[in-house]
Amino acid sequence: DAMVIQNPRYQVTQFGKPVTLSCSQTLNHNVMYWYQQKSSQAPKLLFHYYDKDFNNEADTPDNFQSRRPNTSFCFLDIRSPGLGDAAMYLCATSRTPGQEAFFGQGTRLTVV
């Protein structure tokens, strides 16, 4: 059974048109992460939530925002997608930082 679920699996958006990616978890984990993964590159952490505490990476563009309305859900909002934002976006959870991360299947974003 899927424990970290991302929707949609594939998303096509227009240049500059806001888009939201969603992630839900059934593990009741405290930490939720969003990673951006481009072809042949390492997953790059954008931000994470530890409970309600939001932690933004220093080099994450302002164009990227996140919301975590409750323990189970986390959203990634891209306010004005550019061509360079096309990537796989991976959501992950862990019980606490420093423990095994459970990944979703990812959402592949295409910007046209």
Added chain:
Amino acid sequence: GENVEQHPSTLSVQEGDSAVIKCTYSDSASNYFPWYKQELGKRPQLIIDIRSNVGEKKDQRIAVTLNKTAKHFSLHITETQPEDSAVYFCAASPGGSYIPTFGRGTSLIVHP
């Protein structure tokens, strides 16, 4: 922040051979080192991890070694099988945040 280097980027072996993937990290306070396997079109999944108070850990055909002094750790797969073909990511979690930083991945190809 933490910087993780992973080599090689591609590794091609014959079935039954051993495979070794190496990673180095920069933050001497890092204390958790997971390895993830990502098969084509699937989510990354943890295969083995090691903490800084241990030098080696084995799980059947997979082993991980850690050299804290040199700040490097390695994944060893013995008796490789075609189903081992995947991209393998190492990660290091620095003390304090414990948020994993990933290497860029190694594409392992096991030829029957």
